[in-house]
Amino acid sequence: MAYDYRPFPYAPPPGLTAPEPRHPVLIVGAGPIGLAMALELANHGVRSVVVDDNDVVSVGSRAICWSKRSLEIFARLGIAERCLEKGVTWKVGRTFHRDREVFNFDLLPEDGHRMPAFINLQQYYVEQYLAEAAIAHPLIDLRFKNRVTALSQSDHVRAEIGTPDGPYRLEAEYLLACDGARSPIRGLMGLDFKGELFEERFLIADIEMEADFPPERHFWFEPTFHPGQSALLHKQPDNIYRIDLQLGWDADPEAERQPDRVIPRIERVVGHSDFRLDWVSVYTFQCRRLDQFVHDRVIFVGDSAHVVSPFGARGGNGGMQDVDNLGWKLAAVLAGGPETLLESYDRERQHGADENIANSTRATRFMTPEDGAERVFRDAVLRLAGKAAFARAWVNSGRLSRPCTYPGLGPDADLPVGAAPGMVAPDAPVAEGWLQDQLRGWTLLAFNHDAPDVGLPVLHPTGDNARARYQGDAANALYLIRPDQVVAARWITATAAEVTTALSHHKEGRPWP
Numbered sequence: 001m002a003y004d005y006r007p008f009p010y011a012p013p014p015g016l017t018a019p020e021p022r023h024p025v026l027i028v029g030a031g032p033i034g035l036a037m038a039l040e041l042a043n044h045g046v047r048s049v050v051v052d053d054n055d056v057v058s059v060g061s062r063a064i065c066w067s068k069r070s071l072e073i074f075a076r077l078g079i080a081e082r083c084l085e086k087g088v089t090w091k092v093g094r095t096f097h098r099d100r101e102v103f104n105f106d107l108l109p110e111d112g113h114r115m116p117a118f119i120n121l122q123q124y125y126v127e128q129y130l131a132e133a134a135i136a137h138p139l140i141d142l143r144f145k146n147r148v149t150a151l152s153q154s155d156h157v158r159a160e161i162g163t164p165d166g167p168y169r170l171e172a173e174y175l176l177a178c179d180g181a182r183s184p185i186r187g188l189m190g191l192d193f194k195g196e197l198f199e200e201r202f203l204i205a206d207i208e209m210e211a212d213f214p215p216e217r218h219f220w221f222e223p224t225f226h227p228g229q230s231a232l233l234h235k236q237p238d239n240i241y242r243i244d245l246q247l248g249w250d251a252d253p254e255a256e257r258q259p260d261r262v263i264p265r266i267e268r269v270v271g272h273s274d275f276r277l278d279w280v281s282v283y284t285f286q287c288r289r290l291d292q293f294v295h296d297r298v299i300f301v302g303d304s305a306h307v308v309s310p311f312g313a314r315g316g317n318g319g320m321q322d323v324d325n326l327g328w329k330l331a332a333v334l335a336g337g338p339e340t341l342l343e344s345y346d347r348e349r350q351h352g353a354d355e356n357i358a359n360s361t362r363a364t365r366f367m368t369p370e371d372g373a374e375r376v377f378r379d380a381v382l383r384l385a386g387k388a389a390f391a392r393a394w395v396n397s398g399r400l401s402r403p404c405t406y407p408g409l410g411p412d413a414d415l416p417v418g419a420a421p422g423m424v425a426p427d428a429p430v431a432e433g434w435l436q437d438q439l440r441g442w443t444l445l446a447f448n449h450d451a452p453d454v455g456l457p458v459l460h461p462t463g464d465n466a467r468a469r470y471q472g473d474a475a476n477a478l479y480l481i482r483p484d485q486v487v488a489a490r491w492i493t494a495t496a497a498e499v500t501t502a503l504s505h506h507k508e509g510r511p512w513p
């Protein structure tokens with residue numbers, strides 16, 4: 001079943017006939033990041049205009065693996081249920097060398113989490129669900145077939161926008177560039193990425209076939225069906241399977257896209273010819289980023305700010321973590337809060353991007369080692385991994401996306417390692433449902449601790465999972481949680497004055513000294 005691409009309606013924008021009042025936020029790009037950004041800002045009461053030069057969701061399945069953290073964010077944006085219902089849930093990965101399984105992992109072995117480790121769902125479905133939620137939202141003005149052609153900034157941003165009915169001007173307090181890896185906004189501002197380009201080509205083929213392949217990630221080094229290279233297989237909804245095949249740098253991208261080249265390759269992977277090609281692409285990858293994500297009133301979010309190879313699924317998921325981080329900070333700045341909060345977005349998300357780039361680069365080098373020591377090491381690890389457990393830790397087919405731990409948050413106390421300052425506050429089942437559903441602004445979580453009165457809501461979560469994840473063996477515990485559900489600080493016990501000090505520090509977006 002091929003996805004039914006239906007154009008979203010275009011309407012002539014009001015700016016064509018009369019100047020529009022200045023908008024708080026102009027979001028450029030109605031892909032998953034731009035739409036999620038608009039919904040996240042709307043959750044914080046902020047209006048936005050979203051412009052996109054296109055009027056359909058992205059062509060081809062593109063990003064397909066959505067992490068637990070992205071699903072937790074989608075829950076706040078109102079699309080998680082649809083994604084879970086449609087998506088293929090998985091948590092197990094298996095890595096093979098030739099025909100032998102050398103390594104497997106379970107990304108979420110414990111119970112007591114609402115969201116699974118991952119779902120596979122074509123990007124066009126995620127965009128469709130986000131676009132429908134955005135169209136229905138009174139704080140979001142979504143404008144298709146609107147293209148930013150010029151831009152300048154002073155104490156606000158001015159954009160020239162082209163439409164099928166001619167150009168108009170739009171002013172906004174801030175512009176968020178969510179316009180993807182090829183970001184035209186980056187181009188208009190003369191900015192470029194820094195980092196590594198890999199001399200390797202991969203074929204992505206999405207095929208439709210009836211199969212009882214398990215909902216797992218399978219990765220092969222040097223499989224017999226694709227000698228000397230690597231391959232990856234993922235199951236998606238609608239009987240669609242994603243197959244990534246390493247081709248080598250010498251491969252001719254145009255020729256490799258042609259069905260007469262692709263079909264025999266896929267036949268060798270699946271062992272038959274009973275499939276339909278749904279989407280094919282040939283790509284090279286980069287692990288690169290902008291030096292800075294915040295350029296005065298223009299802020300880069302997602303792939304416009306940083307790009308990684310697909311292995312590890314850190315592109316779309318890393319972008320969602322940008323959205324998570326920026327939403328509450330920009331809302332606070334627009335409400336009169338300090339602009340240092342935007343510096344903290346820049347600092348924290350550069351840290352997140354660097355972690356994603358480092359992981360992605362390591363995996364890429366393991367898959368495409370340079371001749372000499374790198375290849376000798378890689379081949380030795382693969383040969384040993386089937387026999388010796390110690391070598392398995394070095395097998396790297398991509399470490400799958402997890403949110404980073406932001407440094408410099410605190411204070412910290414000797415409490416469970418999985419809920420340290422800078423980490424996402426772990427979810428847990430509680431009497432009222434799920435803990436994260438109740439973390440929708442600055443919140444205190446108190447365990448066997450009197451609630452210090454600092455003007456914040458205080459929760460006393462019950463249940464074994466919550467206690468184990470937050471209190472552990474300690475007699476008491478108190479946590480300060482940010483609006484993006486990140487642990488800002490924690491104590492065994494704290495006074496109201498100590499909590500107020502930490503809170504004011506974090507509300508200014510400063511790292512803990």
Ligand SMILES: O=C(O)CCc1cccc(O)c1
Binds near residue numbers: 204217244397398
């Ligand atoms: O399993 C992985 O490491 C990621 C799979 C993936 C994600 C996005 C595109 C793609 O071709 C593969």
